[in-house]
Amino acid sequence: MKILIIEDEARIARRIERMTRDFFDKNVRILLSDSVENGLNIIEENSIDLMLLDLNLNGEDGFDVLQSVVARSFQTIIISAYTDKAITAFNYGVLDFVPKPFDQNRLWQAFTRFTSPEKQSGGELQFLAVKKAKAVKLIKINEIRYIKGAGIYTELHLSEGRIELHDKSLESLEKLLPPTFQRIHKSYILCWNEAEKLTVEAGGKYNILLKNGDLLPVGRSKYKEMKNKLI
Structure with a gap:
């Protein structure tokens, strides 16, 4: 499994990576990016299963990534302090929105939504994006x-x-x-x-x-x- 973490703060990126490895298999492949451009390049060069995306990337808008890849096959979990953007994010078809600051239980709840075959309560999707x-x-x-x-x-x-x-x-x-x-x-x-x-x-x-x-x-x-x- 390949998981992409797009987060510009190195300390938080490492924390997310540790929690992700603790939840999934230790051998899961985790890819890290701290910018919109690098994140999009990684997506083009790799087959991603899950993306963990911050919405503020050194002043860049994470929605630029989301809008570019929303029609792709992988799922997306937003990890952001910008909770006022949660409704918009769910409208774009993200699986979950984890508000910062977050703890391991909340992030693992989002991961459980990803691994569970059952539909779970979340945001109200307004549209699907097709390429x-x-x-x-x-x-x-x-x-x-x-x-x-x-x-x-x-x-x-x-x-x-x-x-x-x-x-x-x-x-x-x-x-x-x-x-x-x-x-x-x-x-x-x-x-x-x-x-x-x-x-x-x-x-x-x-x-x-x-x-x-x-x-x-x-x-x-x-x-x-x-x-x-x-x-």
């Missing part, structure tokens, strides 16, 4: 009908019928999305507001009909929960 050529395009959460796993990508199926590719996996997105989104199948996450009714085919195959007419499969383990919700 379009060399630019980043923001997709409003309320425009998404459902999300389909597509190999190393996910497909965002939008209300007007358009499909956008996203780099994050279904598992990563499931942790970020608001409660209106639910995993209904190993390959699908549905915006519950789009659901119309459940259908059962011969052989015990379950589907859910959407308001626009699309039919999505429902996992056997999810059927009873879906049925109760639609009553």
Whole structure:
């Protein structure tokens, strides 16, 4: 696992690194950066699993990093004293915002969100970012009908019928999305507001009909929960 720490104060960077190694395997590879430019270079040259980002980097704005990489596959945890920027950070799809000063328990709580397969309470995501050529395009959460796993990508199926590719996996997105989104199948996450009714085919195959007419499969383990919700 590769973890990138972008923090301009050497003492705090070392403290974060120590706490990170104590939580994860001692052999986890940790990369350090103290500037926006160096951090972006590291990201371009390495396959990162998790980024720990300060928002004030020697006067530079950490959001410059976040805006550049928000569509990437890795997760981001903000560690910053600028708590007034927490809502904006969550809107960009960060996994957690750890306010400074912080202790080991609070940082480990953020790491637990990263390692846990379950969705946990956090900020309210407002949009997802997708890469379009060399630019980043923001997709409003309320425009998404459902999300389909597509190999190393996910497909965002939008209300007007358009499909956008996203780099994050279904598992990563499931942790970020608001409660209106639910995993209904190993390959699908549905915006519950789009659901119309459940259908059962011969052989015990379950589907859910959407308001626009699309039919999505429902996992056997999810059927009873879906049925109760639609009553």
